[in-house]
Amino acid sequence: MIKIVDLHASVEGNEILKGINLTVNAGETHAIMGPNGSGKSTLASVLAGHENFEVTKGSVEFDGQNLLEMTAEDRARAGLFLSFQYPAEIPGVSMTNFMRAAVNEQRKYRKLEPLNASEFLKMMREKAKLVEMDANLIGRSVNEGFSGGEKKRNEIFQMAILDPKLAILDETDSGLDIDALRIVADGVNKLKKQDNALIVITHYQRLLNYIIPDFVHVLYDGRIVKSDGKELAAELEQKGYDWLK
Amino acid sequence: MNYIKIYEERKVSGAKLLNSYREKSFASIEKKGLPDRNEEKYRYTRLKEIFAAEYQLAVETNTVPESLKNKLKTSIPDLDAHFIYTVNGVAEYPVYETEDGITLCSLSQACELSSETVSKYYNTTVDQDDTTALLNTALASDGIFLKVEARRAVSKTIVIINTVTAHCPSFSQQRNLFVFEANAQARLVIINMNPAGDIVVSNNVSEIIIKKNARIEIANIHDDSEQCSQINSIFGRQEEGSSLDCTTITLGGKLIRNNIEIELAGERCENHLYGLTVAEEKQHIDNYTFVNHAAPACESNELFKSIVGGSAVNVFNGRIFVRQDAQKTSAFQSNRNILLSKDAKIYTKPQLEIYADDVKCSHGATVGRLDDEAILYMQARGIGKNQARLLLTFGFASEIIAKIHIPELREYLADKVNNTLSKFYL
Numbered sequence: 001m002i003k004i005v006d007l008h009a010s011v012e013g014n015e016i017l018k019g020i021n022l023t024v025n026a027g028e029t030h031a032i033m034g035p036n037g038s039g040k041s042t043l044a045s046v047l048a049g050h051e052n053f054e055v056t057k058g059s060v061e062f063d064g065q066n067l068l069e070m071t072a073e074d075r076a077r078a079g080l081f082l083s084f085q086y087p088a089e090i091p092g093v094s095m096t097n098f099m100r101a102a103v104n105e106q107r108k109y110r111k112l113e114p115l116n117a118s119e120f121l122k123m124m125r126e127k128a129k130l131v132e133m134d135a136n137l138i139g140r141s142v143n144e145g146f147s148g149g150e151k152k153r154n155e156i157f158q159m160a161i162l163d164p165k166l167a168i169l170d171e172t173d174s175g176l177d178i179d180a181l182r183i184v185a186d187g188v189n190k191l192k193k194q195d196n197a198l199i200v201i202t203h204y205q206r207l208l209n210y211i212i213p214d215f216v217h218v219l220y221d222g223r224i225v226k227s228d229g230k231e232l233a234a235e236l237e238q239k240g241y242d243w244l245k
Numbered sequence: 246m247n248y249i250k251i252y253e254e255r256k257v258s259g260a261k262l263l264n265s266y267r268e269k270s271f272a273s274i275e276k277k278g279l280p281d282r283n284e285e286k287y288r289y290t291r292l293k294e295i296f297a298a299e300y301q302l303a304v305e306t307n308t309v310p311e312s313l314k315n316k317l318k319t320s321i322p323d324l325d326a327h328f329i330y331t332v333n334g335v336a337e338y339p340v341y342e343t344e345d346g347i348t349l350c351s352l353s354q355a356c357e358l359s360s361e362t363v364s365k366y367y368n369t370t371v372d373q374d375d376t377t378a379l380l381n382t383a384l385a386s387d388g389i390f391l392k393v394e395a396r397r398a399v400s401k402t403i404v405i406i407n408t409v410t411a412h413c414p415s416f417s418q419q420r421n422l423f424v425f426e427a428n429a430q431a432r433l434v435i436i437n438m439n440p441a442g443d444i445v446v447s448n449n450v451s452e453i454i455i456k457k458n459a460r461i462e463i464a465n466i467h468d469d470s471e472q473c474s475q476i477n478s479i480f481g482r483q484e485e486g487s488s489l490d491c492t493t494i495t496l497g498g499k500l501i502r503n504n505i506e507i508e509l510a511g512e513r514c515e516n517h518l519y520g521l522t523v524a525e526e527k528q529h530i531d532n533y534t535f536v537n538h539a540a541p542a543c544e545s546n547e548l549f550k551s552i553v554g555g556s557a558v559n560v561f562n563g564r565i566f567v568r569q570d571a572q573k574t575s576a577f578q579s580n581r582n583i584l585l586s587k588d589a590k591i592y593t594k595p596q597l598e599i600y601a602d603d604v605k606c607s608h609g610a611t612v613g614r615l616d617d618e619a620i621l622y623m624q625a626r627g628i629g630k631n632q633a634r635l636l637l638t639f640g641f642a643s644e645i646i647a648k649i650h651i652p653e654l655r656e657y658l659a660d661k662v663n664n665t666l667s668k669f670y671l
Contacts, residue, residue: 048625076627088622092640101636102626109627141640158626 001026001166001197002047002067007058009046015056016042018222024166029198031208031233034219035241040201041085043219044170048082049075063165076102077109079165083155083172090142095154098142099124099161106162127160131187148175156187167191168199173207185210205237218244251384251416259386260356263420266368270382277376286375287502289560289592290531295446295474295500309337309408317406317438324653326402326434333409334419334447335387346394349403352420355390362392366424370452370480372506372535377476381450385420388449391433395426395456402432402651407449409473414444421451425459427484434464434654437475437498444472453481455489457511462490464649468661469497471526478504485511485540492519492648495530496661506535509543509571520549521645523665524557524589531560538571538601547578550645552638554585554669563608564596571601578608583615583641585669631670638666 007020016039024030034040046053047060049072060067067075090098103123104114115123128138133153143151152172159167169188173181188211192198200211208216208230216232217224218241225244226232252271256264279296280287309330318328327343329336336351343349348359355363371378389405407419425431439445455461465479475498483489495501507516522530536545551559561580582591595608615637623633639662646658 050621071630072621072624073627073629076625082625084622084625088616088618090619090622090637090640092643093636097636098623098626098628101628101632102623105629105632106627162626 001028001063003061005059007043007046007060008056009042009053010056011042011053016053016222017046019058020219020222020224022217022224024197024199026165026197027194028215029192029200029211029213031200031202031213031216032219033202033205033216033233033236036203038219039222040203040219041170044082044085044168044201047075047080047168048072073105074109076162077106081159081162081164081167083152083159083167083169085171085174087143087151087155089144089146091144093142095138095140095142096121096124099158102158103161124161128157130190131157131160132183133157149177149180152176152184153180153187156184156191160187160191163191164196166197166199168201170201171203172200173202173204181207182210205233208233220244248380248384248416255384255386260353262356262360262363262367263352263386267383270379273373274376274379274383279376279380286533286562289558289562290500290502290529292377292476292502308332310410313408313410313440316440317408320438321653321657324402324404324651326404328404328406329389331387331389331405331407331419333415333445334385334407334417334449336389343403344397344399344401346397347399348390348392350390352388352390352422353386355422359390359392362424363390363422366452366454367422368452370454370482370508371450371478372480372504375478375504377448378450378478378480378504381418381420381448381478385418385450388420388422388451390422392424393426393429393431396428397426398430399432402434404434404436407435407437407447409439409443409445409447415446417445417447419447419449421449423451424454425456425461427457427459429456429459430461432462432651434466434651436466437469437473437477439469439473445474447473447475447477449475450478450480453479453489455481455483455487457484458486460488462650463492464651464654465491465493465503466658467495467498467501469501471497471499471528473498474500476502476504479506481507482510483507483514483516486513487511488515490517490519490648492521492645493532494520494645494658495522495524495532496665498528498530500529500531502531502533504533504535506537507545508537508539509545510539512540512542514540514543516543516545517648518545518547518549519645519648520561521642521662522549522551522553522559523642523662524551524553524555524559525665525668526555526557528555528557530558531562533562533564535564535566536576538565538567538574538576541571542573543571544575545577548645549580550641551582551591552585552642552666553582553589553591556586556588558590558592560592561610562594562596565598565606565608567599567601567604567606569600572603574601574604574606576604576606580610581641582610582612583638584612585638635663635666635670638669639663642666
């Protein structure tokens with residue numbers, strides 16, 4: 001699905017990623033953990049195509065394509081999804097118009113006919129039900145006036161609609177109380193299939209009680225310093241990150 | 246421009262009732278001259294240019310060609326409304342009554358049919374210091390008269406379509422008088438459309454009398470071709486407990502100046518003024534609002550937005566005046582602008598004069614660019630950069646369009662705005 005080789009990236013001249021190697025195959029769930037400032041969110045932003053980050057070395061192959069050469073929108077159209085840590089508010093743009101534009105641009109890229117209004121609304125309603133998205137929120141402008149938890153839930157709702165090949169969840173658990181966390185995690189689990197893959201970026205282990213990873217990686221100072229099975233998450237919870245430095 | 250000739254001609258041909266105001270107005274203009282940029286109210290707009298050319302008086306006719314009517318009507322499909330047309334400032338007639346308790350006709354007819362109402366209200370709201378308005382009083386011969394009797398709720402929207410059919414540069418004056426009696430309810434739409442692209446300057450005045458507890462919504466739309474310039478003045482007076490929503494949307498036109506001046510003359514009035522400008526190329530759009538809180542416990546709320554590209558200019562001057570005895574006033578004003586190009590200009594000037602001490606007033610103005618984070622967010626969902634900009638800009642505009650409670654009109658405006666914005670991005 002995705003193959004990251006020796007990825008280096010910097011922002012304003014500071015090198016944040018110092019040689020990341022990671023391969024994720026279809027059907028797998030990977031967790032990336034690490035202390036604050038280790039480069040977790042930078043990795044997510046670089047993969048999604050954020051222009052503020054400069055890739056200085058390395059390669060990323062996504063579904064057979066050179067990801068780093070693609071625009072942010074083409075990455076999304078090719079099936080990459082980033083659930084933002086801080087989703088932007090888009091005043092005046094309704095969730096329906098936003099998602100319809102997104103779905104149809106993605107369909108166009110894949111040479112599919114656009115969905116008409118009623119087909120789209122039907123699909124949107126089904127997905128809302130699947131991830132327990134409040135109908136009131138759908139009628140409003142994108143993320144405008146949403147609470148932190150509502151914004152995160154909205155990210156998963158968008159993920160359900162766009163049905164990506166690879167989803168990267170960046171600190172999706174931050175700011176969620178335990179009930180909201182469970183709803184968000186349930187949504188993610190329902191969307192997991194054999195032909196898609198998931199990268200969960202998190203600081204704490206608690207999300208991984210709900211979304212069970214196949215692999216856990218520890219990111220420290222721009223490099224993956226340890227990889228193991230799901231037991232690693234529990235060990236980190238107990239011992240902290242210091243023993244890995 | 247030789248308006249003396251027009252004046253001399255009007256003194257003879259105009260309706261008697263209207264003629265009685267001409268002389269005094271004309272004398273004031275002679276004394277003061279038309280506004281230049283030394284006048285605070287017209288500081289950012291050079292009116293001289295539009296008055297300087299040699300215009301002819303627009304041809305006066307009271308029949309609108311059916312072909313033109315159909316063209317205008319079909320641009321807002323499905324709108325079930327009472328339509329009335331003007332050409333070069335002159336109303337088509339006859340339409341005397343549309344529903345029980347409503348009189349809709351030309352102003353010159355109204356001088357005969359409703360002379361009592363006309364003489365009671367004509368020229369009672371106009372700012373006598375504004376010589377553009379005085380010029381209208383001195384020269385106008387016609388326009389629309391609308392009266393809604395007490396306690397009537399007009400079931401259909403009333404749509405006035407102003408158009409021009411000049412074949413040479415011409416100058417027209419339209420004078421409207423709208424009277425809404427106590428507890429009346431109505432929705433009024435005024436659309437300036439000129440599909441033919443003739444060079445025309447219009448200097449229009451609407452007087453609006455809103456009596457006790459009446460509830461009125463007005464949409465005022467400029468969808469003119471690029472050759473049209475217009476000074477469009479709305480002078481309103483609201484009496485006790487009344488409410489007025491007035492939404493001004495300026496999409497077309499070369500130089501458009503809207504004067505919206507409302508006196509809150511009775512207690513507990515509600516007033517909402519909304520505005521949207523989408524300007525491109527060399528358009529110059531100027532919105533001047535004056536909310537005069539003359540009575541206690543009134544509430545006014547203003548939101549004007551603009552999206553300005555090309556080398557266009559947008560001006561907003563919002564004046565709020567709270568008289569000493571207008572205690573418990575709430576008055577809010579906000580002006581928000583998006584600049585899309587380096588040559589576009591925005592002038593924004595809030596002007597608050599408060600003489601009462603127990604009031605809640607605030608104002609704010611912003612000039613900004615599109616939010617990069619929001620654009621990136623949309624890109625991350627597969628929406629191209631330009632499409633994202635279009636969605637975001639349209640979202641900014643749609644807040645004002647949503648203030649109009651007529652779905653067919655909203656749809657028409659949304660299409661128009663989208664088309665104009667598409668030119669910026671796609």
